[in-house]
Amino acid sequence: MxxxxxxxxxxxxxxxxxxxxxxxxxxxxxxxxxxxxxxxxxxxxxxxxxxxxxxxxxxxxxxxxxxxxxxxxxxxxxxxxxxxxxxxxxxxxxxxxxxxxxxxxxxxxxxxxxxxxxxxxxxxxxxxxxxxxxxxxxxxxxxxxxxxxxxxxxxxxxxxxxxxxxxxxxxxxxxxxxxxxxxxxxxxxxxxxxxxxxxxxxxxxxxxxxxxxxxxxxxxxxxxRLDLPGNGERFEPGVALTARIVGHDPRYRLSQLDLDDQILSVPELDAPIGTSLRLRIKARDISIATERPQGISIRNILTARIAEIAAPADAAQADLLLDIGSGRHLRARITRASVVELGLVPGADIFALVKSVTFDAPGFGAP
Amino acid sequence: MTIPDLGPLWLTLHLATLTTFILLIVGTPIAWWLSVTRWRIKAVVEAVTALPLVLPPTVLGFYMLVFFSPNSTIGGLWVDMTGTQLTFSFVGLVVASVIYSLPFTVQPLQATFETLGRAPMEAAATLRAAPFDAFLTVIVPLAARGFLTAVVLTFAHTIGEFGVVLMVGGNIPGETKVISIAIYEHVETIRYAEAHVLAAGLLAFSFMVLLFVYVMNRRFPLHVGSGA
Incomplete structure (x- = not known):
């Protein structure tokens, strides 16, 4: 090319x-x-x-x-x-x-x-x-x-x-x-x-x-990538993922997105099944749990493995890179105190709670 | 009332028109170069083009007389080439006027070009316009006000010129006897009536030209600037 x-x-x-x-x-x-x-x-x-x-x-x-x-x-x-x-x-x-x-x-x-x-x-x-x-x-x-x-x-x-x-x-x-x-x-x-x-x-x-x-x-x-400075102007750490719509649930007005092994459920999308979408998940919209939480309103709980932890000793925040399978990653920004108290280390299996997902333009077909 | 010979009037208009035309061709590139260059030599060129503003016309006229004389290098070369001489001739007057009125063309144009900045030329270049094309189709229309000012000032200043004309051109009817010289002559010979006609005519003409320019300016405001 x-x-x-x-x-x-x-x-x-x-x-x-x-x-x-x-x-x-x-x-x-x-x-x-x-x-x-x-x-x-x-x-x-x-x-x-x-x-x-x-x-x-x-x-x-x-x-x-x-x-x-x-x-x-x-x-x-x-x-x-x-x-x-x-x-x-x-x-x-x-x-x-x-x-x-x-x-x-x-x-x-x-x-x-x-x-x-x-x-x-x-x-x-x-x-x-x-x-x-x-x-x-x-x-x-x-x-x-x-x-x-x-x-x-x-x-x-x-x-x-x-x-x-x-x-x-x-x-x-x-x-x-x-x-x-x-x-x-x-x-x-x-x-x-x-x-x-x-x-x-x-x-x-x-x-x-x-x-x-x-x-x-x-x-x-x-x-x-974790090594990018996250404090750049208007730079909001997060990931952009591509996912396919695999189902709609008209009863609750939800749509299901396939992340290969895991399903992400989002408010109903006006696009046919099979459409590829670009979605973005911000690092601060991810919470971490070491056990699958019960009695919680968040619907999207993905199993993940911690790939990297960047926790500078002088910062309140820590950045985590999470492996959610099929080569896909999420980034999570949580407090450094939580990292220590939950005993999070690279390689640990955890649950990632996704609070919010943003979509790029409706109908924006990812190649 | 005595109607004076109107020859000097036509000669003056001829001289002013020709001078303005030549100065637009010569002065525009100089003004453009001054507005874009970053060379240190810029200050020198600016000072030289502004000299006619501060020098007494007699100083300018004196040096032109020296350089235009058939015995000098420049004047001699001119005689060899054209068979005519630069001193006490209409052509000599045109050359002298071009030099004398140069700042009145260059300065308003340079100021206008500098106000426009590099943005319009850059935009034109990215639209595939070659520099000369861009200059004619973007800069000239955007600098229309500057050109108008330059033309009016140059024209008016050439009409009003006296000292340099007297020294370089003398007072030859139909050749170098322009209106300011004619008025001077009428006054010297105490023919005030003729002097009045010419002087009042010049006054009225100058006023009409300026009035026209300002009315045009008001009625057709040129949209110059970023338009933000």
Whole structure:
């Protein structure tokens, strides 16, 4: 499979970014980390917007950068579409003008993307004649995404497209974002500091911190890892799992999810049996019991084995990695006092009480 | 009332139009370069382009006279190439006006470009627009106000120029006798009536131009900025 390979460095007086990695050119790769970790800078370097960057970028065998400054392929020749956090629509053109600005300059590109298709995918038809200054934040971002798609890009770079929006607007845009990469089949790098967005949208993720790559891999795997600092901005430790619906119980309005050996029961889902879903379980929504509890309202009690315990001596909390069979893991965050009092050690068989499960977009089919 | 010879008026408008046109072509790249460069030499270029603002016109006129003279290198080269001379000729006046009015084109444009920042060019580049394409289709429309200001200031300043014209061009009817020189001549020869007509005409014209600009500005506010 073709990849985007890079080995880059950029230095500022108070900050250095040094990252080397290879990203498969398919699906969505999230660049995740707290503000100021360098994720936007990395995205800008990949787009060709930072002339001071040193190093090498290879896109599917094509050299985008080799060395510094003049050894770079100019940004407009890369075919990398960029969605800016602040949209950057051209105020002298209306919505339609902004879209056709991109469309006219990409007609030579062989691609299945057409103006009508983009307009309908993002519901832009009612906005076409509007001035961009009259658009709401969410509308503006939708137009910006449409404009970028119309550059018929080979790579889609999205720099926190939702960060400037309030909760309601975010919820309005997310469904569009979820559909797009698969509908248009463009490999995407998505920058975000919001772990919910990452878990919901991305297939794999890179975690950046202080200009370094901390971890990279499939979202499920990275989120399971205990050695990630859990105190990053908006970083809520937990796991993302994929499970299939195996049954519905209309009487109690519940649905059963199959975790291979164990069943998870959740409020009824509006999806047919056999549908694969991505679900997330936060570490602090897991409690531990050494014996199967009786007389308790929690329905989801999974048998598990402790794989790892991270309990720093100066912390109140301890992080546990639990093996629940078939290569699946849960993370639990409990007090260090409980670890000691219950005598929890790696290898011990315990029961994991799941208090709450979150689902990614309904109908979001895991591959 | 005596109607004065209107030749100087047309000559002045011709000179101002030509100067403004040339300065848009010459001054825009300079202003753009000044707005984006990080070189240290920037300060030197800025100081040089601003010199005409602070120097007395006589100083500028004196040096131009020296350099344009057929006996000098530049002036001599010009004579060799074109068979005409730069001093006391219309072409010489155009060159002098371009130099003299340069800051009135460069400074408003540079300020506008700096206000726009790098964002519009970056956005255009990611939309596959080459730099020159992006400049013409994004920066120029977004900087329309700056261009308007630059054109008006350059045009008006060229019309009002006197000292440099007198020193480099002299007072040759149909060649270098622009309106300010003509008014001066009328006053010197105590023909106040003609001086009045030309002076009042210039006053009315300048006022109309400025009025037009400000009315246009109000009626068609340009949406410049991030639009946030």
């Amino acid at each position: 073709s990849t985007l390979k890079f080995d880059l460095k950029i230095s500022y007086p108070d900050f250095t970014l040094e990252v080397a990695h290879a990203i498969p050119l398919e699906g969505i790769t999230a660049l995740f980390g707290p503000s100021g970790c360098g994720k936007s800078t990395l995205l800008r370097i990949l787009a060709g917007l930072e002339c001071k960057a040193e190093g090498r970028i290879e896109f599917s065998g094509e050299i985008w950068q080799s060395g510094t400054g003049h050894q770079q392929l100019a940004a407009h020749k890369r075919g990398a579409g960029y969605v800016f956090q602040d949209a950057r629509l051209f105020p002298h053109l209306d919505v339609e003008g902004n879209l056709s600005y991109a469309e006219r300059r990409s007609r030579h590109v062989a691609s299945g993307i057409g103006l009508d298709q983009v307009i309908s995918a993002l519901d832009l038809a009612p906005l076409l004649g509007r001035r961009v200054t009259s658009l709401s934040g969410g509308e503006r971002q939708r137009v910006a995404i449409g404009r970028t798609l119309l550059t018929r890009p080979r790579l889609l770079l999205m720099d926190e497209p939702l960060a400037a929006l309030d909760f309601k607007r975010k919820a309005e845009i997310l469904p569009y974002l979820e559909r797009l990469p698969r509908a248009f089949d463009i490999p995407t790098i998505y920058v975000s500091h919001d772990i919910d967005e990452v878990a919901r949208l991305a297939d794999r993720m890179m975690v950046l911190r202080n200009g370094r790559l901390l971890a990279a891999g499939p979202v499920d795997v990275v989120l399971e």
